[in-house]
Amino acid sequence: MGYDHQAIESRWQAHWQEHRSFEVEIDPKRPKFYVLDMFPYPSGNGLHVGHVEGYTATDIIARYKRMRGFNVLHPMGWDAFGLPAERYAMKTGRHPEQTTAENCANFRSQLQRLGFSYDWSREVNTTDPGYYKWTQWIFLQLWGSYYDRDRQCARPIEELPIPDELRAQGPAAVAAYQDGRRLAYLQDSPVNWCPDLRVVLANEEVAEVVDAGHEVVRKPMKQWMLRITEYAERLLADLEGLDWPPHVLEIQRNWVGRSEGGEIDFGIVGHDDTLTVFTTRPDTLYGATYMVLAPEHPLVDTITTDAQRSAVAAYVDATLHRTERDRQSASIEGIKTGVDTGARARHPLTGEAIPIWIADYVILGYGTGAIMAVPAHDERDHAFAKAMGLPIIQVVAPEHEVDVQAEAFVGEGVAVNSPAIDGLPTLRAKAKMLEHLGEQGCGRTRVTYKLRDWLFSRQRYWGEPFPLVHEPDGTVRAVTELPVELPPMSDFDPSETGEPPLSKAAEWVQMPDGSMRETNTMPQWAGSCWYFLRFVDPTNSSLPWSKEAESYWMPVDLYVGGVEHAATHLLYSRFWQKVLFDLGHVSEPEPFRRLVNQGIILGAIFVPTDPARERDEEGRKRIFVQDDVETHEEDGQVHYTLRATGEALRVQWDKMSKSRGNVVNPDHAVETYGADAVRMYEMFMGPLEQSAPWQTEGLAGIHRFLQRVYRLFFEEGEGDQADRLRPLAEGEGSERQRKLLHRTIDEVTDRLDRMSFNTAISSLMVFVRDVVPRGDDAGNEPLPHGAAAQFAKLLAPLAPHLAEQLWEALGHPGSLASESWPQADPALLQEETFTLVIQVNGKRRGELEAPKSASKDELAALARATDEVSKYLDGREPKRVIVVPGRLVNFVG
RNA sequence: GCCCGGGUGGUGGAACCGGUAGACACGGGGGACUUAAAAUCCCCUCCGCAAGGGUGCGGGUUCGAGCCCCGCCCCGGGCACCA
Numbered sequence: 007m008g009y010d011h012q013a014i015e016s017r018w019q020a021h022w023q024e025h026r027s028f029e030v031e032i033d034p035k036r037p038k039f040y041v042l043d044m045f046p047y048p049s050g051n052g053l054h055v056g057h058v059e060g061y062t063a064t065d066i067i068a069r070y071k072r073m074r075g076f077n078v079l080h081p082m083g084w085d086a087f088g089l090p091a092e093r094y095a096m097k098t099g100r101h102p103e104q105t106t107a108e109n110c111a112n113f114r115s116q117l118q119r120l121g122f123s124y125d126w127s128r129e130v131n132t133t134d135p136g137y138y139k140w141t142q143w144i145f146l147q148l149w150g151s152y153y154d155r156d157r158q159c160a161r162p163i164e165e166l167p168i169p170d171e172l173r174a175q176g177p178a179a180v181a182a183y184q185d186g187r188r189l190a191y192l193q194d195s196p197v198n199w200c201p202d203l204r205v206v207l208a209n210e211e212v213a214e215v216v217d218a219g220h221e222v223v224r225k226p227m228k229q230w231m232l233r234i235t236e237y238a239e240r241l242l243a244d245l246e247g248l249d250w251p252p253h254v255l256e257i258q259r260n261w262v263g264r265s266e267g268g269e270i271d272f273g274i275v276g277h278d279d280t281l282t283v284f285t286t287r288p289d290t291l292y293g294a295t296y297m298v299l300a301p302e303h304p305l306v307d308t309i310t311t312d313a314q315r316s317a318v319a320a321y322v323d324a325t326l327h328r329t330e331r332d333r334q335s336a337s338i339e340g341i342k343t344g345v346d347t348g349a350r351a352r353h354p355l356t357g358e359a360i361p362i363w364i365a366d367y368v369i370l371g372y373g374t375g376a377i378m379a380v381p382a383h384d385e386r387d388h389a390f391a392k393a394m395g396l397p398i399i400q401v402v403a404p405e406h407e408v409d410v411q412a413e414a415f416v417g418e419g420v421a422v423n424s425p426a427i428d429g430l431p432t433l434r435a436k437a438k439m440l441e442h443l444g445e446q447g448c449g450r451t452r453v454t455y456k457l458r459d460w461l462f463s464r465q466r467y468w469g470e471p472f473p474l475v476h477e478p479d480g481t482v483r484a485v486t487e488l489p490v491e492l493p494p495m496s497d498f499d500p501s502e503t504g505e506p507p508l509s510k511a512a513e514w515v516q517m518p519d520g521s522m523r524e525t526n527t528m529p530q531w532a533g534s535c536w537y538f539l540r541f542v543d544p545t546n547s548s549l550p551w552s553k554e555a556e557s558y559w560m561p562v563d564l565y566v567g568g569v570e571h572a573a574t575h576l577l578y579s580r581f582w583q584k585v586l587f588d589l590g591h592v593s594e595p596e597p598f599r600r601l602v603n604q605g606i607i608l609g610a611i612f613v614p615t616d617p618a619r620e621r622d623e624e625g626r627k628r629i630f631v632q633d634d635v636e637t638h639e640e641d642g643q644v645h646y647t648l649r650a651t652g653e654a655l656r657v658q659w660d661k662m663s664k665s666r667g668n669v670v671n672p673d674h675a676v677e678t679y680g681a682d683a684v685r686m687y688e689m690f691m692g693p694l695e696q697s698a699p700w701q702t703e704g705l706a707g708i709h710r711f712l713q714r715v716y717r718l719f720f721e722e723g724e725g726d727q728a729d730r731l732r733p734l735a736e737g738e739g740s741e742r743q744r745k746l747l748h749r750t751i752d753e754v755t756d757r758l759d760r761m762s763f764n765t766a767i768s769s770l771m772v773f774v775r776d777v778v779p780r781g782d783d784a785g786n787e788p789l790p791h792g793a794a795a796q797f798a799k800l801l802a803p804l805a806p807h808l809a810e811q812l813w814e815a816l817g818h819p820g821s822l823a824s825e826s827w828p829q830a831d832p833a834l835l836q837e838e839t840f841t842l843v844i845q846v847n848g849k850r851r852g853e854l855e856a857p858k859s860a861s862k863d864e865l866a867a868l869a870r871a872t873d874e875v876s877k878y879l880d881g882r883e884p885k886r887v888i889v890v891p892g893r894l895v896n897f898v899g
Numbered sequence: 900g901c902c903c904g905g906g907u908g909g910u911g912g913a914a915c916c917g918g919u920a921g922a923c924a925c926g927g928g929g930g931a932c933u934u935a936a937a938a939u940c941c942c943c944u945c946c947g948c949a950a951g952g953g954u955g956c957g958g959g960u961u962c963g964a965g966c967c968c969c970g971c972c973c974c975g976g977g978c979a980c981c982a
Contacts, residue, residue: 256902386980850919
């Protein structure tokens with residue numbers, strides 16, 4: 007019969023399911039290990055091999071840690087709210103609830119066929135009212151809190167101190183005061199609106215949508231915002247101490263975008279208003295020759311002179327209608343536009359009147375939305391000054407000559423033309439200037455962040471409803487009865503003006519008491535911001551999670567997923583975790599201790615070798631898939647040609663995508679080669695973090711290895727007879743076999759600890775190759791029973807089905823999953839001799855077997871006596887002899 | 900432009916703390932078994948006939964560099980009017 011992967015795999019999958027092998031409970035006596043995958047959006051296309059890579063890695067770790075005695079939490083669920091289900095529904099008329107349920111079932115069975123050891127009793131689904139009840143509950147925690155800047159933590163809104171004069175103005179004033187400080191608040195301001203998708207987007211989402219070819223414009227709308235900016239400093243500081251890839255830490259730091267500088271107040275000629283700017287270069291204040299406000303800046307209206315009013319209005323209007331793409335490309339080309347408001351600012355030190363402009367290179371949301379422009383020392387200001395003919399004054403002098411009229415000098419130097427700070431180097435000049443301004447009462451140090459508040463409402467149907475109602479008097483009230491369920495609807499099209507689909511559910515919106523429900527829904531991130539918390543206690547109906555479960559299981563010890571979530575999901579999750587931490591709902595300020603990003607699995611496409619033929623008549627790229635291509639070899643080189651015409655092609659490895667047609671579905675591979683082979687191949691391709699091409703030949707190679715393993719244990723039965731376990735030797739076998747076994751145990755253990763799965767597999771391959779002598783000596787050292795059993799255990803995390811089969815055949819009842827991990831005997835890892843490399847002048851000239859116990863002098867003497875050394879020293883006495891015990895001897899002469 | 904990664908055989912990749920470069924596979928070549936093929940097993944496979952040369956290129960440190968330092972080139976990713 008041979009290695010029948012289908013029979014073996016379905017048998018053990020059924021066994022695990024039947025025996026609930028991977029279900030876990032809190033056990034304070036045992037150390038816990040929480041290993042988590044980024045849960046998938048269950049799309050209609052099903053799982054692809056890219057998902058499988060990350061899931062296999064976590065499964066190996068989960069199984070390994072179980073065998074090492076840890077109580078392992080390894081759950082899976084579905085991030086099932088989102089736009090695709092809704093769009094699919096619009097196309098086909100099938101309700102998202104229906105398609106989502108089907109897709110989840112499909113994903114689950116695909117995952118089960120791969121033999122992943124998830125605790126399925128903990129499965130969660132973000133679209134389940136029993137789940138999103140708690141998403142809504144967390145939202146109400148945010149809505150019900152404010153950020154106490156003195157204590158640097160969130161506190162219930164009831165604890166917000168109300169100034170006496172406000173209290174005197176009555177409850178409406180108090181409510182407005184509170185609403186202005188809640189961590190969730192309504193804001194009426196320009197948002198990123200995508201007319202194609204009819205949806206508003208968070209800042210983090212804009213780039214992706216623009217890349218997909220959609221327009222994004224800025225449009226004023228009333229939106230729910232989350233005050234993530236209050237957490238900027240903590241989101242930054244707490245990155246310290248996380249075991250995350252440096253790359254992801256950098257992305258997070260970039261998003262938070264901390265910068266230190268100062269605020270400077272400018273008076274406005276003829277007005278009482280103060281114009282405050284943020285700058286990182288207060289030392290260049292004397293070089294400020296004009297001011298720039300963001301077009302949306304609230305002061306624009308007040309200060310614009312009548313002569314300039316129409317020009318300013320036109321510019322503001324144009325800015326609002328410019329797309330993000332426009333502004334991006336303008337920035338790359340360095341094109342600057344703007345309009346003079348006619349107003350003049352009073353320089354705080356010189357008293358000079360300098361013009362105030364508006365320009366869209368200044369952004370309302372950053373700093374104060376206004377800048378002092380120092381064209382001599384800022385490239386953008388320089389470009390603008392050149393374009394508008396504004397003066398450029400040098401106030402920083404580097405060691406070498408610079409011409410600031412031609413080009414901005416942005417580096418450090420010594421302050422010049424700056425009476426208050428002349429002669430000071432930049433760093434000290436900055437501090438001195440702020441100190442000086444502080445004394446005058448017109449400046450202070452300040453830290454700003456690029457991070458903006460998080461736009462949290464979407465005009466979609468398939469998302470969590472906000473648990474809020476609007477009273478007729480305009481106040482907002484929380485709904486205490488959760489969940490607020492989505493009303494059944496069949497028409498989800500948002501209106502062109504951006505009215506959410508839920509506004510059409512008239513009966514649902516209208517509350518009996520006359521108030522109206524909020525009709526926006528939450529973004530897809532909401533459900534994924536806290537799912538790792540729900541997994542610790544997924545069926546709790548009275549609490550989102552019990553204190554006990556949370557403090558036992560959290561934080562996540564290992565989190566594996568794609569790097570595409572580095573800015574969004576991870577930042578948002580950390581933010582929610584911190585709010586929950588402040589309010590005492592969780593015990594840790596950071597949710598994910600260790601993060602690993604799996605690489606992308608690449609699929610093959612074929613393109614013409616001839617560059618002239620890369621595109622067809624219509625200018626489209628000509629790409630072909632495996633099925634179009636014929637492969638043949640010549641001189642050991644593989645050549646590809648187009649089957650139809652014989653045209654020469656070359657292979658190109660590209661990210662798998664449906665449009666390119668190079669997606670590999672794991673189901674087919676599982677059927678042909680088996681789940682164990684697919685899992686092992688994905689790990690054998692290379693380091694987990696690295697991208698690698700999917701090559702069927704490699705998968706077949708792993709399959710062959712598993713067949714070899716099978717044959718190592720079993721001999722084929724004759725006729726209808728089942729395969730039989732080979733006659734095994736007692737114990738761990740010969741000295742050679744024992745040494746090999748214990749070296750393998752040692753290596754595999756070390757390599758799994760380092761998540762170096764490809765090299766762990768190579769250790770197993772060496773064991774299988776060498777444990778039983780081949781050829782004529784085959785009968786001399788049969789496979790020993792003890793070694794076979796320990797090998798089965800080593801194989802278990804990587805190829806769990808086959809490992810179970812082997813374990814059972816060795817006479818062990820039950821599953822191997824809860825057996826203990828083998829331990830290497832240190833005595834057997836010690837070799838008595840080693841290969842001593844002999845070098846002369848750093849070049850390798852020979853080697854010999856030397857005893858481990860030999861002293862440096864003895865090693866040198868052994869090496870000195872060899873013919874090679876005499877030959878290459880050619881009669882000279884070595885000037886120096888370097889001996890590295892256990893490694894080499896080098897004669898320098 | 901700035902900031903992170905990374906460049907090792909025909910291919911995927913090994914190489915711990917600066918100490919035998921190319922483990923383990925894929926592909927290729929040769930052989931055994933077979934009437935034959937498949938499957939399986941065995942041997943060879945960085946380049947070179949050899950001396951020797953080889954880890955993107957040029958230099959440096961060192962007895963010794965894939966690994967450390969300096970200067971480039973290329974690939975991947977992130978950020979990008981953030982004052």
